[in-house]
Amino acid sequence: MNNASLLLEKIDNNTEIVGIIGLGYVGLPLAVSFAQAGVNVIGFDKSQEKVEKINRGDNYIKDIRDAVLREVVETIKLRATTDFKRIKDCDALLICVPTPLDRFRKPDMSYIETACMAIGQNMKPGTFISLESTTYPTTTEDFMLPIIENESGLKHGPDFWLAYSPERVDPGNESFHTKNTPKVLGAITKDGLEIGERIYSKAIDKLHLVSSPKVAEMVKILENTYRLVNISLINELALLSNKMGIDIWEVIEAAKTKPFGFQAFYPGPGIGGHCIPLDPFYLEHIAKKYDFDLSMIHAAGHINMRMPNYMYIKIATALNKQKKPVNGSKILFLGVAYKPNIDDARESPALQIIDLVIKKGGEVNYHDPYISSVKTPNGNFFRSVELTEETIRNADCIVVATNHNEFNPEMIIKNAKLIVDLRNVIRNASDSTFKL
Secondary structure, three states: OHHHHHHHHHHOOOOOOEEEOOOOOHHHHHHHHHOOOOOOEEOOOHHHHHHHHHHOOOOOOOOOOOHHHHHHHOOOOEEOOOHHHHHHOOOOOEEEEOOOOOOOOOEEOHHHHHHHHHHHHHHOOOOOEOOOOOOOOOOHHHHHHHHHHHHHHHEEEOOOEEEEEOOOOOOOOOOOOEEEEEEEEEEOOOOHHHHHHHOOOOOOOOOOEEOHHHHHHHHHHHHHHHHHHHHHHHHHHHHHHHHHOOOOOHHHHHHHOOOOOOOOOOOOOOOOOOOOHHHHHHHHHHHHHOOOOOOHHHHHHHHHHHHHHHEEEHHHHHHHOOOOOOOOOOOEEEOOOOOOOOOOOOOOOHHHHHHHHHHHEEEEEEEEEEEEOOEOOOEEEOOOOOOOHEEEEEEOOOEEEEOOOEEEEEEEHHOOOOOEEOOOOOOOOOOOOEEE
C-alpha cells in the first residue's frame, strides 16, 4: 500500500493528526473547527504565551466562543506546542503564518520559509501540506516545494503532497465563520487534491476544487484586489465629492436603488486588515517577473496609501476653520480597529493618521472598546482612555475613525467642540462636523 492509500485509510478511520502552524486569527479558528469535528489537532506557534493560553482553554480570538475552545481542549482534541519536532506526529500540516510586507513594501516570505524548513526537517513520509496564508501565485510550487524537498530529502508525489487553500476569515462576521464559509482548494497532483478534499471536508462544509495551487493563489488575490479597487474608487470619488459640495453617502444610497449592475462600497480613511492593503504588492511582485504592468491595481493601491494623509489634511482644515492649529490641539480618536466591532488594528489607517497628527504637534488620545492598548507604525504607544462626556468636552477635535456600534452619536454631538467624521457615524451633522 502506497503513502497516499495509507493516509486516506487514516482519514477514513478518523485516526489522522492535523497540525496547524500559526495560531492567530486564521490558525486557531481552523484548529478548533477540526477539533470540533473529532479530529486530533496539534497547534504549533513560536509564542509560548499563546500556547499556554490555549492549553489552559483561555481564548484570545473573539470569533471563537470561549466554551467551544475549552471543550476541545478538555476533550484533548486540541493541544498546542512550541516544539516543532512534533511535526513528525502529524499526517497533515496546514500553514497559517503571517505574510507581511517588508520596509520596501516587498513580500516578506520569511515566515513561510521558516515553516517550510521546519516541516522539511521534521515531517514523516506520507504528509499532506497546505498553505493558507495570503501570497502571490506560484508560491506553492516555485517557493515552497524546493525548500521542503531539499530539507527533507523526500520527493513530492510519492512521499508528500502540496496544496494551497486560501483563508477567508472575516473578523467580526456573525454569519460566516470557518466552517460555513466555502473553501477553495488546489493541489499539485490528483492524489494531493483528493487527500486535501477528504481532510478539509471534516472541518469545512463546502469545498470548491480548482486545477492547481496557482489558480487557488490567484483566487485569493482576485477576491481582495476586487475589494481594494472598488474601495479605492469610492474613496477617490468621496474626496472629489467633498470638493464639489456633494454628499457621497447620499450618492451611494441613491445608486443602491439600481437592482442590477451595482454593488455598494463605502468610503473611509483607508483600508486595513492583513489582506486587502497587502495583496496588490504581492501581485505586483510576481507580475514584474512576467514583465507585466498592473496599472489599475497599482493606482488603487496608491490611492489607499494616500488616504491617511488626506484624512490628516481634513483634520487640519477643520481645526483651521476654528482658528486652531494642529500643533498643541487635543485630538481624541474614536476607534483604532480597521473595521467596526472587532479587536484587530492590523494595518489600520487610524494608526497612520495618529502618527501624522503627532508629527505635526497634536496631542493625541484614543478610545476603542475593543482595543485596550496600541502601538502605531512609528512606535507611539497609547492606552485607550475612558469615553465620557468630560473626555469629549476636553478635546479640541473628535475624530471618528472606526464606526463601532458602541459609539453614541448623540452624546458625541452634544459634547464635542469639533467633529471630523470619517465613517458617516454622525448623521445629523452640525456646522462643527466635517465629514469624509
